[in-house]
Structures are given as structure tokens and as C-alpha cells.
Amino acid sequence: MEKVKIGILGLGAISGIYLKNLSSVFRNVEILGIYDLIEEKAEKVQEEYHISKVYKNMEEMLDDPEIEIVLNLTRPLEHYHVTKSALLAGKHVYSEKPLATTFEEGKELVALAKQQNLLLGGAPDTFLGAGIQTCKKIIDSGFIGKPI
16 A cells, blocks of 8 residues: 655644554655644654654745645744645645634635545644533533533
């Protein structure tokens, strides 16, 4: 089976779980390259996870024809711009939350992905995760009374 090649933009705190899972759990993907504003961080991640490419900037990653999916782990205020740039470069995108900082920008990204015939996904962990779902179940059951 040929592996799907992923580029990761942003190597902040949340990147650790993605790097671990993408390199050890999911066997059908390959982290081909990474980019972070802090070059030393990217070099450390490259060495630790044996990643073949560290890009000089985001545009270099987006221009790489081998990258099929961009994993957007940048700061939330950057999500819209980064995701839009990746979609315009013909890349599928999976973004950490939020997809964008406004509903209008989010709708624009969804429409652009559809127009480009690309896949666009986002991390639903905050509201679909176990903690919030447990709270919802407890509240819905009436266990704590009626919240006011």
C-alpha cells in the first residue's frame, strides 16, 4: 500500500500527539516534511521522528508536489490563512480547531475545498471529546438539576 504523504505546519504543544500517532499508529501515512517558525524546533522534531524534509517556509511545503495533505497545527489566528493557502495550492487539509476565527471564514474554506474538489477536516476534540460528552450526558440526565 502506498502511503499518503503529509506535511505538518506548526510544531507547538499539540503537535506531540499528532507526531506520535502519525508515526506509530497510522501505518498508511508518512510525515514527509515539517515547518515551524522556530527552525531549531523543526530540526529537533526531524531528528526525533526521522522526517525527511524541513521546509524553509510554508510556501516551500505548499509547492512540494509530493505533499498530499497539510496538517495545520499553527496558531488559531493563522488557521484561516494557512488553510486557504493550502487549498489554493491543491492540498487536502486537516486543521486543528478552530477551522477559522469567524463563521464566515469557515464557510469560505468549506466552499473553497468543495470548489477545488479537496477534502477539508478539522479536530472536533473539544466538543466531541470524552470530557465534554460526559458533562453533556450528566446535564441532560438531570443529575445536577437544571443549570441556570
